[in-house]
Amino acid sequence: MIHVEGLTKYYGDICAVDHIDLDIRRGEIVGLLGPNGAGKTTTLRMLTGYFTPSAGQITIKDVAMDDNPLAIKHLIGYLPESAPLYQSMLVYDYLDHVARIRGLKGDERPKRLQELADLCGLRGIMHKPIATLSKGLKQRVGLAHAMMSDPEILILDEPTSGLDPNQIVEIREIIRHIGTEKTVILSTHILSEAEATCGRIVIINKGRIIVDGTTQALTAGREQAGRIHIGLMGTDAQNARPLLGGVTGVREVDAAGESDGIARLTVTCQPGTDARADLYAAIKSTDWILVEMTRETKTLETLFGELTREF
Amino acid sequence: MRQALLIFNKEFKDYFVSPIAYIVIAIFLAFAGWLFFSTFFLYDQAELRRFFDMLPFLLALLVPIITMRLFAEELNVGSYELLLTLPVTSRDIIVGKFLAAVAFVAALLLPTLLYAVCIGWIGDLDWGVVIGGYIGALLLGAAYAAIGLFTSALTRNQIIACIAAIVICVALAIVDQMLFFFPPLVLDVVTHLSANAHFGNIAKGIVDSRDLLYFLSIAFLGLYATHLAMEDR
Numbered sequence: 001m002i003h004v005e006g007l008t009k010y011y012g013d014i015c016a017v018d019h020i021d022l023d024i025r026r027g028e029i030v031g032l033l034g035p036n037g038a039g040k041t042t043t044l045r046m047l048t049g050y051f052t053p054s055a056g057q058i059t060i061k062d063v064a065m066d067d068n069p070l071a072i073k074h075l076i077g078y079l080p081e082s083a084p085l086y087q088s089m090l091v092y093d094y095l096d097h098v099a100r101i102r103g104l105k106g107d108e109r110p111k112r113l114q115e116l117a118d119l120c121g122l123r124g125i126m127h128k129p130i131a132t133l134s135k136g137l138k139q140r141v142g143l144a145h146a147m148m149s150d151p152e153i154l155i156l157d158e159p160t161s162g163l164d165p166n167q168i169v170e171i172r173e174i175i176r177h178i179g180t181e182k183t184v185i186l187s188t189h190i191l192s193e194a195e196a197t198c199g200r201i202v203i204i205n206k207g208r209i210i211v212d213g214t215t216q217a218l219t220a221g222r223e224q225a226g227r228i229h230i231g232l233m234g235t236d237a238q239n240a241r242p243l244l245g246g247v248t249g250v251r252e253v254d255a256a257g258e259s260d261g262i263a264r265l266t267v268t269c270q271p272g273t274d275a276r277a278d279l280y281a282a283i284k285s286t287d288w289i290l291v292e293m294t295r296e297t298k299t300l301e302t303l304f305g306e307l308t309r310e311f
Numbered sequence: 312m313r314q315a316l317l318i319f320n321k322e323f324k325d326y327f328v329s330p331i332a333y334i335v336i337a338i339f340l341a342f343a344g345w346l347f348f349s350t351f352f353l354y355d356q357a358e359l360r361r362f363f364d365m366l367p368f369l370l371a372l373l374v375p376i377i378t379m380r381l382f383a384e385e386l387n388v389g390s391y392e393l394l395l396t397l398p399v400t401s402r403d404i405i406v407g408k409f410l411a412a413v414a415f416v417a418a419l420l421l422p423t424l425l426y427a428v429c430i431g432w433i434g435d436l437d438w439g440v441v442i443g444g445y446i447g448a449l450l451l452g453a454a455y456a457a458i459g460l461f462t463s464a465l466t467r468n469q470i471i472a473c474i475a476a477i478v479i480c481v482a483l484a485i486v487d488q489m490l491f492f493f494p495p496l497v498l499d500v501v502t503h504l505s506a507n508a509h510f511g512n513i514a515k516g517i518v519d520s521r522d523l524l525y526f527l528s529i530a531f532l533g534l535y536a537t538h539l540a541m542e543d544r
Contacts, residue, residue, distance in 0.1 A: 048396040073398040080396075084389030088328055100317050101397045145393065 001026045001183055002047070002153065007056035009042050009207075016042045018207035019056070026152075029179040031198030031215075032187040033304065039207040040187040041081060044157050047185070048078045060153070077151035081158045083142030087131040091122060091141055094130060095148070102149040116144040120174065136167040143174065154178060156186040160193060172197050191304055203307060210307050228267040228276060229256070231292030232283070237263040240288070247282050249275035262291055314399045318407025322381065323414050332415065335376055339419050343369060347426065357434025359427055363444040363514035367484040367507045370416070370448075370455055375476030377415050378459025379469045381408045382541070387467040401541050405534055409453075409460055416452030420445060440516035447513030450526035451506060455480045457533025464540040480506075483529075 002024040009017040017039040024030055032040050045051040047058060049069045058065040060072050086094055095116065099109045117123050120140040125133060130141065139159065146154055159175065160168045175197050178184060188194055194201050194215070201218055203211040211218065232240055237255035240263060245253045249270050256264040269275045276293065283290050326332040347362040354361065385391040394404060427441050459476040466472050487505035490498055502508055506529075509522040 045392070050392050050396050070398055070400065073396060076396065078393070078396040080389065080392045082389070084393060086325075086390055087388065088325065097317070097321050098397065101314060101399060103398070142393075 001061060002185075003057075003059040004047070005057045005059075007043065007046060007058065008054050009039075009046060009051060010054045016207055017046070017053075020204070020207075020209055022202065022209070022212075024183060024185065026183055027179075027181070028200055029175070029184045029186070029198045031194030031201045032185060032204065033189065033191065033194050033201055034187075034204040035189060038204050040189075040204060041157055042207075043204070044078075044155050044185065044187055045080075048076055048155055049073055050078075074149070075151055076153045076155055077146035077148065079139075079142045079146040079154075079156045079159060081161065082135075083138045083145075085130045085138060085141060085145070088129065090127055090129055091133070092126040094141070095144055098145050098148050104149065112148065116147060119147070120144045121170070136163045139163060139167070139171065143171070147178065152182060154182050154184045156184065158188055159186055160188070160190070168193075203304065205307070227296040228269065228279065229292065229294045229296060230265045230267060230279065230283075230290070231262045232265070233262055233289040233291055235263060235286070235288045237265055240265060243282055243286065244279060247275055247278045249273040249278060264292075312403075314403040315407040315410070318399070318404055319410045319414070322408050322411035326377070326411070326415050331376070331380075332418075335373055336419055336422075339369065339373055340422055343423060344426075357430050357436050359430065359436075359441055359444060360514060362423065362426060363448065364511070366448050366514075367451060367510050368481070370452055371480035371484040371506075372477060373419070374412070374416060374452055374455035375459045375462070375473045375480060378412050378456050378476060379463055379473035381412065381460055382463040382537075383467055383469045383472045386464075387469075401538060405460065405537050405541070409456060409530075409534060412456035412460065413449065413453045416456065417449060420448055420452075437516065440514075443516045443518055444514045446518075447510050447522075447526075450513070450523065450530075451510050454483075454506065454526045454529035454533070457530040457537070458483075461533045461537045461540065464537045483507075 002022070004020060004022040007017055007020040007022075008015070020039075020043060032043065034040050042051065046053045049065060049072055058072075060075060063071050065072055089097070092113065095113050096109060099112060104112055113126075117126060120143050122137075122140060122144060125137055125141075130138065133141065139162075143156075143159070146156065156175070160171050163171065172193070175184060175186065179197070179199075186194075186198070198215055200214050201211070202209055230244070237258060241253045241255065244250060244265065244267055250267055251270050252268040254266045254268075256266045258264065267275065267279065274295075276295065280290065280293070343362065343365070346365055350361060382391070385394065395401065424445075427436065427438075430436050431438070455476075458479050459472070462475040462479070463469075463472040465475070483504065483506040485507065487502055487508045490501060493501050503525075506525075509525045512519055512522045
C-alpha cells in the first residue's frame with residue numbers, strides 16, 4: 001500500500017530524516033515512535049505531501065508522490081499535531097468547507113457530516129466557533145476533518161497529545177475502530193499508547209529506523225527478565241530466603257527491605273522458567289501470609305530507553 | 312479551478328465574519344467621501360476624476376490591511392498544513408485567495424458608485440470615463456492585492472506583512488512625485504514604474520494597452536513571487 005524508499009530530509013545542514021525505508025500493508029495500524037525531534041513529524045509530513053523530501057521515493061498504491069501528488073492527497077486523511085484549524089469558523093461550516101474541497105456533492109455532504117458528528121462525538125458543538133473549543137474537542141474536529149472522504153490511509157500526528165485520560169481512551173477507541181478497515185499511521189512518544197493501539201511499531205531515533213516489528217514481537221522478549229517481587233507478612237527476609245531459594249527454577253533471592261511489617265524479596269528465576277506456582281506452593285506450606293507477588297516485565301519503556309540511548 | 316473557487320468562497324466570507332472588513336470599508340468611505348466632496352463643489356465639474364486621483368494612495372494604505380492575513384495567519388496557526396494536505400494545489404490556494412482580495416476591493420468600491428449616480432443626476436457625467444475609472448481601480452486593487460499576498464506569504468506576522476506591503480504599494484503610488492531624487496538616466500524607467508501615472512491615464516478615460524499591461528504584469532509578478540515563496544517552505 002505504502003512504499004517508502006531512502007526517504008531523506010535535510011533542513012539546511014541538519015539531517016532530520018535519514019534514509020528511511022518502510023513498507024506498510026493495507027489494514028495495518030502502524031505506530032511511529034521516537035523521542036522528541038526524532039523525525040516523526042517530518043516523516044509524516046513527507047508522506048502527506050506537505051514537505052518535499054530531499055531524497056527518496058514515496059509510492060502509495062503504485063502512484064509515485066512526485067508524479068501525481070494530487071491523486072495521493074485524495075487517498076490520505078491527515079491530522080497534524082494539535083489540530084491547527086481555522087479559528088474563526090463554526091465547526092459545521094469548517095467541516096462543510098472541507099467536504100466541498102474533498103469533492104463531496106449535494107446530499108452526500110450533510111449525510112457525511114452527520115455520520116462524522118456521531119462517530120467523533122461532535123453533535124453538541126456543530127454550531128460553535130472553533131476558537132471556543134477545548135483542546136480535546138478541537139482534536140475530534142481534526143479527526144473528523146481527516147476522515148471526511150473516508151480515506152484509505154489515515155495519518156495522525158500525536159493524536160492524543162494534550163488530552164485528558166478519558167479523551168485519550170475515546171480517541172484510541174475511534175482509531176482502533178477505523179483501523180479495522182483502513183491503514184492508519186500514527187506517531188506518538190507514549191509507548192503504552194502505541195502498545196494499546198498499534199499492530200506494528202516502528203521506532204525511529206535521529207532520523208533512522210532502529211526497530212521495526214509487530215507489537216507482539218517487540219514485547220514478547222520482555223517477560224524473560226524473569227524477576228518476581230514477593231511481599232510476605234509474618235516473617236522477615238532473612239528467614240524466607242533459604243525456603244524460597246530452594247524452590248525449583250529459582251536462581252537467586254535478594255532481600256529488598258522491609259516496611260510496615262511486610263518483608264520484600266526479589267526472586268530471580270532461571271531464564272525461560274516461571275517459578276510463580278512453585279513459589280506459591282512453598283509459601284503456602286508455611287504460616288506466612290503472601291501479600292504481594294508480581295512478575296517484573298521488561299516494559300517497552302525500558303526497551304525504548306535502551307534503544308534510543310545507544311546511539 | 313473548482314478548488315480555487317471553493318477557497319475564494321471561504322476567504323471572501325471570512326472577511327465579513329470578522330469586523331476588519333467593516334472597519335476598512337468605513338475608513339475608506341469616510342476618507343474618500345470627505346476628500347472628494349470637500350473640494351468637489353469648488354471645482355464645479357461633474358466628474359469623478361478627483362476621486363479616482365486619490366485611489367492609488369488610498370488603496371495602497373488599505374489593500375495591505377485586507378491581504379495581510381491571507382497567508383500569514385495560516386502560517387502562524389499552522390492551518391496551512393491542513394489546507395495543503397487536502398486535494399488542492401498551491402496554485403488553487405493562491406488564485407482563490409487573490410480573487411477573494413480583489414472581490415473585496417470591488418466590494419469596497421461598490422458604494423462609491425453612488426457618487427457617480429448622484430453626480431450623473433445633477434450634472435452631465437461622462438459614463439465612459441467613470442466605467443474606465445472603475446475598471447482601472449479594480450486593476451490597481453488587483454496589483455496591490457498581489458503585492459500584499461506576496462508579503463503575507465513571507466512571514467507569520469500579519470503586522471510585518473501589512474507594513475511591508477504598504478511600503479511597496481505606497482512607493483509605487485508616489486514614485487512619480489519623487490522624480491527629483493533620481494538621476495536623469497533612470498527617470499524614464501521610474502516614471503513607467505509608477506502606478507499613479509498608469510492609473511491616471513485610465514482615470515482620464517484613456518484605456519491604453521500599456522497601462523493595462525502594467526497592472527496585469529504587477530499582479531502576475533506578485534502572484535508568481537507568492538508561488539515561489541510558498542514552494543520554498
